[in-house]
Amino acid sequence: MVFASAFAEEMNKSRHIVAQASRRLAAQGFGVLCIDFKGCGDSSGSFDQASWADWRQDISTAIDWMLAQGYSRVVLWGHRLGAMLAAQAAAARPNDVARCLLWQPVVQGETHLVQFLRLRLANAMLSGHKGGETGKSLRARLSGGETLEVAGYPLSPGMADDLDRLELGTLRPACAVDWIEIVAEQGQALPVGAARVTEAWRKDGVALVVSAIVAQPFWAATNAVELVPCDAIVEATASAAKAWL
Secondary structure (H helix, E strand, C coil): CEEECCCCHHHHHHHHHHHHHHHHHHHCCCCCEECCCCCCCCCCCCHHHCCHHHHHHHHHHHHHHHHHCCCCCEEEEEECHHHHHHHHHHHHCCCCEEEEEEECCCCEHHHHHHHHHHHHHHHHHHCCCCCCCCHHHHHHHHHCCCCEEECCEEECHHHHHHHHCCEHHHCCCCCEEEEEEEECCCCCCCCHHHHHHHHHHHHCCCCEEEEEEECCCHHHCCCCCCCCCCHHHHHHHHHHHHCCC
């Protein structure tokens, strides 16, 4: 398995859950490769030097490495924006990717970018700074070529433009897909965007298994040092993986 992480601070808030799930999958007999994309974690380069094309190449290189180690079936596992990367790679390499596991996938890059920029606005409000920034003004500065710091991450105009173009609904993985979505209460329907994509994929013949679990969105903890547990998603992942053997 190759894991594609969430974006920016969502990645950091999720590492403990990813490690827990990885250990569980390893105990079930799966080899799990968790990589840091260019400009993230222990990888070379800075965040603002990375592009979406770089990250696509990183995941493709990881697939090649797994195949070179003798693994005949590669499963791509992605979380949030990383799920978009996993779906893209699965569509691009149908002969090498046997399955996708998607945790709470982002369905529209533009919306995700807007939410990310709101972190800067929220931090400004909490610190008492009234610089007159708005989402519109931040987008204008990015369009003008300025790199913006958002929650400690330097967001480049190029990455912002890349995110704006991403639409999960335009991708069609050629493999089977397990989609795990976190909801607030039992029986709650999937969010509109997720429901739209899953319906379109099924109509196009994608073998899709959707699981909705009740849990907290651990990647979105608001406290700077808070790590939210999520045993439910680890259990759901382990349960889904039993069917792959």
